[in-house]
Amino acid sequence: MPAPEMRFPASHCRVLSIAAPERKVTIIHATNTALVAWAPSYLAEALGFYHDEGFAIERVSSGSGPASVTALISGSGTSVLNPPGELLVAVARGLGLKIIMAQANYQTLHLVISKQFAERHWVAEGMPIRERLAAAQNFKGFRCGITAPGSSTDYAARAAFKSAGLDPVADVQILPLGSTPSALAAMRNGNIDGFTAASPAPEMAKLQFGAMIYFSVGRDEIPGFKPMAGQVVGVRNADIEKGPDLYAALVRADVKAMRYIIQEPRAAGETLQKARYE
Structure with missing residues (x-):
């Protein structure tokens, strides 16, 4: 005798899926103060752009720009958000670092x-x-x-x-x-x-x-600073060679946030206010 056919209402059925585990990305900051210059990264997190790329973000503060570069060199993070000066010096000294993107035309x-x-x-x-x-x-x-x-x-x-x-x-x-x-x-x-x-x-x-x-600097009143890029993303050469896809995804998420700031400035400002200044 054939087994009776069992039917369940569609409302009782669920499709189960196993999400890929998020990769932890540790971003080193020079200070624990939320700088406006870091808005692209903050918005990429708040708007879910990092999550869409499979990242779980951890932020650590080193206390200063030079200390943040030292922390990156020592392997304490995935990337660093920093003005270009300290990173350019490190690159010139052959310390194995690379700048992969700038997030502003100049530093405020x-x-x-x-x-x-x-x-x-x-x-x-x-x-x-x-x-x-x-x-x-x-x-x-x-x-x-x-x-x-x-x-x-x-x-x-x-x-x-x-x-x-x-x-x-x-x-x-x-x-x-x-x-x-x-x-x-x-x-x-x-x-x-x-x-x-x-x-x-x-x-x-x-x-x-x-x-x-x-x-x-915005009014070009401090000589030599206006032509220099604003906050940049620095990484270790060895890390980007080992995992280029991760860093490409990191840049994609930040670029999405930068476009959002340009296209929706009011909404971006409100989101940043809620995420970092309330």
């Missing part, structure tokens, strides 16, 4: 001065660059916060003061503070006269303390 670095310092030197927003350069000649003794020696904030500070006719060694105090949150705290407490940093720290100082953005 600024030299910001405190409200009190601006008032003492009679400088204000809207002054022409010629007048600001002339006024800066009287900034001897300026206490300028940076993240770390050899970082992009260090180089930008020195270039800015040199353009105003000051000796960055003899005329200015360059103070390594470790991070931009430390720079904001030092400005709030009156321990520094200003600092160099990437957005959003300068804008936060302006909003919270009445600080003034004195020199800006």
Whole structure:
């Protein structure tokens, strides 16, 4: 006797599938502050572009640009998001690194001065660059916060003061503070006269303390920085040779996010705000 045929309602049936395990990708950052310059990577994660490529993202902070490059060399991550300066030096020294993409045309670095310092030197927003350069000649003794020696904030500070006719060694105090949150705290407490940093720290100082953005890379006021690319993705040569498909997928996800920023700027800003600044 044949076995009875058993039927189940379609609503009771499920198609089972086994998803491929996600690959962990560790991205090294120079600071635990969420920089606006890292928006493509943050959005690639928030919008699921990394997930679509099969990535599970881990982010680690090294404390500074030079330290992040050292961490990459030592094998502490899959890639590093960093200004190009430190990576270019490492490439030139033959340390086995490669830059695989840039995420911006230039780096959003600024030299910001405190409200009190601006008032003492009679400088204000809207002054022409010629007048600001002339006024800066009287900034001897300026206490300028940076993240770390050899970082992009260090180089930008020195270039800015040199353009105003000051000796960055003899005329200015360059103070390594470790991070931009430390720079904001030092400005709030009156321990520094200003600092160099990437957005959003300068804008936060302006909003919270009445600080003034004195020199800006975006306005081409810090010599040598505007032609340089913004944040770049650096990797180890050995890793990309071993797994080129992984890095191609990483670039694809970041490019999708960059296109989204261009095509949907308002939505991108709202997503970034929710993902990193709330």
